[in-house]
Amino acid sequence: MEKLIRPTSGWLMLLVNLLLICFCIFCFSKLPDPPFVVAGIVFAIASLITMGGFIAIEPNNSKVLTLFGSYIGTIKSSGFYWTNPFYTKRKISLRANNLDTKAIKVNDKHGNPIIIGAVVVWNVDNSYKAAFEVDNYPSFVLTQSESAIRKLAGHYSYDNFEDENAEITLRSSGDEVSQMLEREIAERLAIAGIVIIEARISHLAYAEEIASAMLQRQQATAIVAARSKIVEGAVGMVEMALEQLSKKDIVTLDEERKAQMVSNLMLVLCGDKSAQPVINAGSIYQ
Template sequence: MIVADAVARGMGEDGDDTLKLPRLGPGRTVAATEIPVHLMFREQAAASRVAAKPAATAKAPRRPRPPQAPAGRRVPPGDDRLRERRGPVLPGWAGAAVGGLALAGCAALLWRTGALPGALVAAFGATPRPYQGLSAQDYPPLAFLGIVALLALGGLGRGKVGHAWVLTLFGRYRGTVRRTGLVWVSPLLLRRRVDVRLRHWRSEPLPAVDSGGLALQVVVQVVWQVRDTARAALAVADHTDYLAEQVESAMARVLSQLPADAFHEDAPTLRDAEAVGDALTRMLAAETEAVGIEVFSAQPTRIEYAAEVAAAMRRRRIAAIDAKHRDSVLTSVVDAVDDTVNRLTSRGLVELDDYERKALVKDLTVAFYTGRGE
């Protein structure tokens, strides 16, 4: 009771959750200690925080659905420094003009010293001068003009439509040149030509398996284009080989989600070329984005069973088609017999007992089925 009163007084005055002991009179000192009250009810609080587990629900059987590219799976974007940017380039006429001026300066200096042959000087309408020899002062300007002419004329190049140059200096990416015609690029830069035209690639028959594990032979046609030349040239050793490997990988993942044929049920199969092509295109575009390749279309042009299972699957398909045909014929025959008997009896043309009705149904069924079969 004393503890309860103390607890009530301690909690009523301050409104907190701690227990404070009352102070004693003068001359009697007791160390006051705060005791957390919630520690006394730890087990009850823990029990109240326990949540009830949800009841397990029975899972319904999953039906196959059209293949879809995984939404969360993407190839790492790679080094951000490998992004296409404009490279250092000048119009070709500027390089040709500088090179021509440097050559003209060298020729004038050699003519002044008489080092040019007289016949060559006369061909340009100038007066030959006697050879006086090259002095030490003539070598620096000759060397400078020669270097300028070599750099100016050596950097001239011809840009083609549908091609680009990837420029590197000592292994470092310096830019991309997409200009066409006569251009000037520093001869110190290493040039690597990249085809940026719209291209298509048709694969050889590739092995794959469907959702049931049956071996398939698939031919895929891919329409693609190099969008980022820096990544295509420098991110991988060969972007065309990378594309071929990714096509085979994506095709194996997409085709393994559905069966090649559904013989006795109406379910999605790999014969839906549009759905399969869309899933393959999305997956392949996500895989090749890291190397600067844009995939516009990836369509399977032929999906066939492998040679070891082709004969068995052909017989199974023929049997399924035959069974479906017989089922449809039998349904139409039964409907025709039922309609004929109902019309005869409803109009009062004949009066049939059970035996005669069964005989008539039997004869009409045989007659109609034989006619439909022929």
């Protein structure tokens, strides 16, 4: 468990150290008197030892203190302090870090190869765990983030072309996928005392070997959807035209003429090219 400590003020010990230096200078000024020489050496050694205890803690930084392998405590308060000179001091930054993972190739839920990458914002919350529970916590964050991305990609489809009933896909469900990615990474990094501020997919695409085929499929799907809307609108317009002609008694149409009119209107409304008008001088029965 992390233990927070607040050591002695460094300014007070700095004054003590200056006094030791003054005593040392005074003793050496009395050379060659042996008692003063011995006292001067003692004061000089004491001054050198005390200098090793000064530490400065910047904002959003911490120092983990150990003594001969035993954990002493953690200093998180910024300021100028003095600690036991024999303490081993390890600096742990508490500032937010931005990890932009490289784009990696994985398979989605249906086995399609995709390229995916993410941006993870994280910071150390527990200095004790970051220092002692894992060997190298920045490397640990990178490895576990990539592992979480692989797991997430394998649980969901790239889009809903393969699975039309899929409620969550990597491409369309940005917020939901980001929340799941954040939760997955946070669970993996809890052992190192690291919290996730934000995790979001930054790169998502089909792998190069299937990108062209998938693009053609998307284009075909878009064309079919557009055609369906065109046909739906054309049917409504033909229905309205027949209804208006019959209501206003402009012309009386038998079933064959109605069929001919419907055929012509549908051809004009649904065709890709502009219609070419044809004047019929005779009768449709001839």
